[in-house]
Amino acid sequence: MPTDDSPQSTVKHWQDCTDVYDFLNQIRLRPGMWLPGSSLRHLEAVLTGYRVALGVHAIDEPFDFWPEERFTQWLHERRGTSSSLGWAAEIERTTPPDSTPIAEFFRLIDAYRAESA
16 A cells, blocks of 8 residues: 555564664554555554564664554644544544555554654
8 A cells, every 4th residue: 555655665584674654654554464455453462563663672762653642643733633542443433435554554654754754
């Protein structure tokens, strides 16, 4: 599901990723390899593991995907919702019928990054 404006369109080994967004671009390129059934809940679990690994290894890297962090706040503001749902559940619940939750996630990530730059 790469797009023309994707910052990274070349498959590489996960160990060569430089940050969470680089890793997400690898998932974008091959979602079926990373996410059984293209489940956004699986992506949420992968990113939870990523965040835990940052903490375990004392790596200081910005991480916007924790439940109360910037991406979830941005998503609720953008959608005009106030919910205790995490970002994955919110996206699954509100994905337009002509899209998929994974495609919607990456569309939203691109918008979030563009607005946050």
